[in-house]
Every structure is written in structure tokens, then in C-alpha cells.
Amino acid sequence: MLAAERKAKIIEFVKRTNIATVTQLSEEFNVHEATIRRDLSEIEREGHLRRTHGGVILGEGIHSEPSFTVRATERVEEKQRIGEKAAEMIQEGDSIILDSGTTTFQIAKYIANKTNITVVTNDINIAAELRDSKGIKVIVTGGVLYPESFMLNGMFTNDVLKKLHVHKAFIGTPAIHPKKGLTHFEELFVPAKMEMINAASEVIVVTDHTKLGGVSLHMVSPINKVDKLITGEEASDTQIQQFKESGVEIIIS
Amino acid sequence: MLAAERKAKIIEFVKRTNIATVTQLSEEFNVHEATIRRDLSEIEREGHLRRTHGGVILGEGIHSEPSFTVRATERVEEKQRIGEKAAEMIQEGDSIILDSGTTTFQIAKYIANKTNITVVTNDINIAAELRDSKGIKVIVTGGVLYPESFMLNGMFTNDVLKKLHVHKAFIGTPAIHPKKGLTHFEELFVPAKMEMINAASEVIVVTDHTKLGGVSLHMVSPINKVDKLITGEEASDTQIQQFKESGVEIIIS
DNA sequence: TTGCTTTTCTTTCTGCTGCTAACATAACGT
DNA sequence: ACGTTATGTTAGCAGCAGAAAGAAAAGCAA
Numbered sequence: 001m002l003a004a005e006r007k008a009k010i011i012e013f014v015k016r017t018n019i020a021t022v023t024q025l026s027e028e029f030n031v032h033e034a035t036i037r038r039d040l041s042e043i044e045r046e047g048h049l050r051r052t053h054g055g056v057i058l059g060e061g062i063h064s065e066p067s068f069t070v071r072a073t074e075r076v077e078e079k080q081r082i083g084e085k086a087a088e089m090i091q092e093g094d095s096i097i098l099d100s101g102t103t104t105f106q107i108a109k110y111i112a113n114k115t116n117i118t119v120v121t122n123d124i125n126i127a128a129e130l131r132d133s134k135g136i137k138v139i140v141t142g143g144v145l146y147p148e149s150f151m152l153n154g155m156f157t158n159d160v161l162k163k164l165h166v167h168k169a170f171i172g173t174p175a176i177h178p179k180k181g182l183t184h185f186e187e188l189f190v191p192a193k194m195e196m197i198n199a200a201s202e203v204i205v206v207t208d209h210t211k212l213g214g215v216s217l218h219m220v221s222p223i224n225k226v227d228k229l230i231t232g233e234e235a236s237d238t239q240i241q242q243f244k245e246s247g248v249e250i251i252i253s
Numbered sequence: 254m255l256a257a258e259r260k261a262k263i264i265e266f267v268k269r270t271n272i273a274t275v276t277q278l279s280e281e282f283n284v285h286e287a288t289i290r291r292d293l294s295e296i297e298r299e300g301h302l303r304r305t306h307g308g309v310i311l312g313e314g315i316h317s318e319p320s321f322t323v324r325a326t327e328r329v330e331e332k333q334r335i336g337e338k339a340a341e342m343i344q345e346g347d348s349i350i351l352d353s354g355t356t357t358f359q360i361a362k363y364i365a366n367k368t369n370i371t372v373v374t375n376d377i378n379i380a381a382e383l384r385d386s387k388g389i390k391v392i393v394t395g396g397v398l399y400p401e402s403f404m405l406n407g408m409f410t411n412d413v414l415k416k417l418h419v420h421k422a423f424i425g426t427p428a429i430h431p432k433k434g435l436t437h438f439e440e441l442f443v444p445a446k447m448e449m450i451n452a453a454s455e456v457i458v459v460t461d462h463t464k465l466g467g468v469s470l471h472m473v474s475p476i477n478k479v480d481k482l483i484t485g486e487e488a489s490d491t492q493i494q495q496f497k498e499s500g501v502e503i504i505i506s
Numbered sequence: 507t508t509g510c511t512t513t514t515c516t517t518t519c520t521g522c523t524g525c526t527a528a529c530a531t532a533a534c535g536t
Numbered sequence: 537a538c539g540t541t542a543t544g545t546t547a548g549c550a551g552c553a554g555a556a557a558g559a560a561a562a563g564c565a566a
Contacts, residue, residue, distance in 0.1 A: 003542065016333055016362055032544050034525095037524090038543090053255070053256055053257070053524070053525085053552070054255045057258070124381060128377060128403070131403070134400070139409070140393065140395055142393055142395030144392050145393055160395040256552070256553090284553075285553065286514090287553075287554065287555080288552085290515070290516085291553085306513090306515085307514065510565085511563085511565105512564100513563090514560080516557100516559070517556100519554105521555105522552085522553085523551090524551080525550070525551085528546090531545090533543090534539105535539095536537100
């Protein structure tokens with residue numbers, strides 16, 4: 001058996017059992033305990049499992065998120081700032097929508113310790129992040145799970161969103177333009193975003209500065225439906241000015 | 254038993270009983286009291302429980318249900334066998350419902366490499382597990398996320414389930430009785446299970462042997478709606494015979 | 507409160523098990 | 537044959553569990 005193959009099988013094994021001893025694994029795979037220890041060290045370094053004395057245990061929230069983490073490494077620092085700023089705008093008693101995405105995920109991280117908040121989201125990663133926050137009620141929209149992200153979409157998602165109304169919706173977008181408004185390159189995802197915007201009293205778009213001024217094929221929303229826009233300080237003054245002239249309150253963080 | 258494993262089980266134990274003495278715990282786990290004290294110190298440092306003189310009590314939020322990760326360490330091996338057996342019953346082209354739970358979670362692990370399957374689930378942990386499986390389409394029911402588990406429940410869950418029909422539903426249960434059928438201790442979770450049963454052509458109950466013969470307060474389904482029951486070989490012949498007489502096809506693994 | 511007794515906690519020591527690291531050996535590809 | 541990689545082996549080290557003793561806390565009586 002190849003070393004890499006064995007490593008993969010160890011991960012598989014432990015994900016099923018949740019816990020395993022070094023001895024147990026060495027017997028299972030007929031290799032020396034030292035070999036298992038080496039494997040475990042590497043596996044831990046890769047972040048799949050957590051080692052303990054005598055064995056290995058499934059980490060807390062470890063259920064792998066490869067493509068997600070890759071995307072999330074881009075401009076994380078800017079997104080964190082945006083997330084923190086957005087979180088400041090959420091008050092006790094608010095109900096909010098968090099759109100699926102990496103920027104909105106950062107918002108979730110910053111509201112974990114708030115209380116008396118209801119969060120509606122179509123992102124199961126955001127839902128999992130907020131799961132243990134005692135003061136937060138999480139409502140997940142149903143729908144089809146998209147493999148490359150943690151997003152739920154489709155008819156069920158739209159149906160649930162239609163039946164809800166929230167104070168604030170935090171929407172991510174791949175393109176926002178001071179005149180053309182919100183646009184998206186993928187038609188499939190448009191209806192859900194439109195429902196989110198309709199369901200909220202206040203629409204807050206969160207996006208890093210590289211998306212400003214972009215235009216894609218499918219129209220999501222005119223600019224006048226966007227109340228606020230939170231973006232990074234990397235945005236140029238010209239861009240900021242243009243959005244201001246379109247009646248958007250722009251917040252730099 | 255691994256130290257980390259024992260610590261997890263202590264947390265589980267105390268979450269069930271709300272309070273426990275050092276003596277009690279040392280007898281439960283057959284270790285020295287000093288060891289328990291050391292464990293408790295660490296557990297307290299991690300913030301899971303609060304120590305007192307003579308024992309330990311639950312921290313802030315009191316949760317009667319043990320958390321998912323801890324619950325999953327009980328009878329894992331039996332649940333794996335059940336999960337593997339259940340997975341064998343799923344064929345290419347099937348659409349199935351996977352109820353939230355630790356046994357059904359094992360099913361998910363065993364179907365990851367199947368193709369052309371549609372899985373409907375109210376468990377975001379199951380959804381996350383199947384996310385990367387190319388051949389599997391995952392539909393998540395919406396709903397309110399329950400802390401300490403990964404279950405979605407409520408009106409939205411039921412609405413989505415009403416609009417679906419699947420070939421097979423795999424249902425977990427805390428109690429199944431050969432005469433009284435499926436029952437549940439928590440009223441809130443009953444409607445979703447009923448919808449799941451209604452939505453399926455074939456109802457397959459999966460549960461470890463300790464749940465056989467149990468009866469709880471709230472009725473979920475009469476026994477004649479249950480087509481098959483998969484449980485562990487630990488089940489007694491008497492129990493197996495009783496279910497057979499009730500017209501349930503019982504599968505031992 | 508004060509003093510006494512009992513229980514529980516902390517600290518320290520010791521034996522044991524598992525861990526790390528270095529080296530040796532075997533398998534593999536060039 | 538050589539270097540590379542994976543695996544096994546060994547020795548010294550680190551961390552865990554049990555035991556015991558002194559310290560601290562709780563309970564109780566006057």
C-alpha cells in the first residue's frame with residue numbers, strides 16, 4: 001500500500017470512528033506504530049485531524065473545506081475589516097440575512113458573540129460557524145447544495161426567502177457599478193439574491209474593492225435599492241465619489 | 254481509553270446529568286480521582302464546564318442533549334455497520350432522505366462514492382459530508398438550526414419536505430416499539446419526521462439496538478408505515494421476532 | 507464567631523506508556 | 537551503483553496515571 005493511500009485511509013477511518021489509537025491503526029494497516037505516528041503528524045499538519053496522547057481524534061469543526069479555503073485566502077485581511085465594520089451595524093434584536101460568500105462569512109465570525117440576533121443564511125458554512133453562538137438563532141434556507149461552495153440555491157431557497165422579512169440584508173456580489181447596480185455572471189444565482197434584497201428593509205452590499213465598478217451579464221438589482229456599501233480602504237476616491245453620487249451611503253473600513 | 258476520549262465523555266456525562274461528583278466520575282470511568290480532577294481542570298480551562306468543590310456543574314447554557322461530536326462516540330462501531338448495510342440498499346438513480354442523526358450520518362459516509370444519487374437531508378453535517386461527492390446531488394431542507402446538533406427543523410423544513418417525493422427515507426429514532434411504532438421524546442421534532450415518512454415510497458428505520466422496544470411520549474408513526482428496520486446484531490432474538498410479527502422486515506448487521 | 511473534624515484539593519513523586527529523533531535497513535526509480 | 541524515499545529499530549525524553557501528604561475548604565457544634 002502506498003503511503004499516501006494509507007494516509008487517506010487513516011483519515012477516512014478516523015472520520016468514521018471519531019477516535020483511534022496508534023496501536024489500533026498500526027494493527028489495522030499492518031505497519032509499525034512509528035509509521036502511523038509519522039502519518040498522523042503529517043495529517044495533523046495538513047489540518048485534517050487532531051492528535052492526542054496515544055491516538056488521534058476528530059477535530060472540532062473539521063469537515064474539510066478545500067475550495068472554500070482557497071478562495072478565502074484572497075484578500076482575507078480586507079474582508080475581515082469589512083466583516084468587522086458590518087458587524088458593528090448589527091444591533092440587539094436585529095434579524096439579518098447573510099448571503100453566501102467569503103466576505104459575509106467574515107461578518108458571521110464577528111457577530112458570534114452578539115445576542116438576540118436572528119440570522120437567515122443560504123450558506124451552510126456560515127450556519128455551522130454560528131451554530132454554537134447561544135444568542136443567535138440561525139435559519140437556513142433550503143435548497144440544492146453547490147459543491148464548489150457552501151451555498152444553497154434553487155426553488156426551495158427562493159420559497160423560504162419569500163416568506164421572510166428582515167431588518168438588514170448583507171449581500172455579496174462579484175460586480176457593483178454606480179450606474180448599472182448589482183450584476184452577476186451566473187444566471188442561476190440571481191433569483192435568490194433578488195429575493196434577499198426584497199426581503200430586507202435595508203440592503204447592505206459588502207464587497208472588496210476589486211469588485212467596484214464591475215458589470216456582469218445578468219442584472220440583480222438597480223443601484224437605488226442598495227442603501228449602503230461597505231468596502232475596503234483600498235477603493236479609489238473616484239470610485240467612492242461615484243457611488244456617493246448614486247445615492248449610496250458608502251462605508252470604508 | 255484515550256485521555257482525550259475520556260474528557261469528551263466526561264463533558265457528555267455532565268451535560269446529561271447537569272452535575273456530577275469527582276467520586277461518581279472516577280467510578281464511572283474507572284480511573285483515580287486525581288485523574289478526574291486533572292481532567293476537570295483542563296475541561297474548565299477550555300470553558301466547557303464549571304468546577305465546584307466536590308464536583309462539577311454545567312456552565313452557562315444548559316443543554317440536555319450531548320453535542321454532536323460527543324454523541325457520535327457512542328456505539329460508533331454498531332452504527333457503522335448499520336450505515337454500511339443501509340448504503341448497500343441504495344442504488345444508482347435513487348433519491349433518498351437522510352434524517353438528521355449519528356446513525357444516518359454513517360450512511361452518508363458510506364455512500365460518498367456512489368453516483369447518480371439525490372440526497373435530501375435536514376442535517377447540515379450530512380450535507381457537508383456529501384458536498385464533495387461528484388455523483389451526489391444534495392438538497393438541504395431549510396429551517397431553524399438547532400445548537401448542539403446539526404439539525405434543521407421547523408416550518409420551513411416541513412414545507413420543503415411536503416414538496417418532495419423520494420424512493421427511500423432513512424429515519425433515525427430514539428424509540429421504536431413493535432406495537433406502538435415510532436415515538437419521540439420531543440414534540441418539536443415530530444412533524445418533520447412525519448413529513449419524511451410521508452414523502453417516501455419506502456421507509457427504512459435505522460437505529461442501534463438500545464432503542465428497540467422503547468416508547469416515548471409523542472407518536473411519530475405507526476409500525477405499519479415502517480417497511481424495514483436496520484439494527485445491530487446486538488439485538489435480542491425476542492426483539493427481532495416481535496418486529497417480524499409486526500410485519501417489519503428486520504435487517505441485522 | 508471560633509475551633510474541630512471531615513472532605514476535597516493541590517502538589518509532589520514514581521512507574522509506565524507513548525513520543526521524538528536519530529540511525530539503520532529495505533524498496534524504488536534513475 | 538547511486539540517491540531518494542519509506543519503513544523499522546532503538547534510546548532517551550516527555551507526559552499521563554496512581555499514590556500519598558500537606559493545604560484548603562466545607563460542615564458542624566458550642
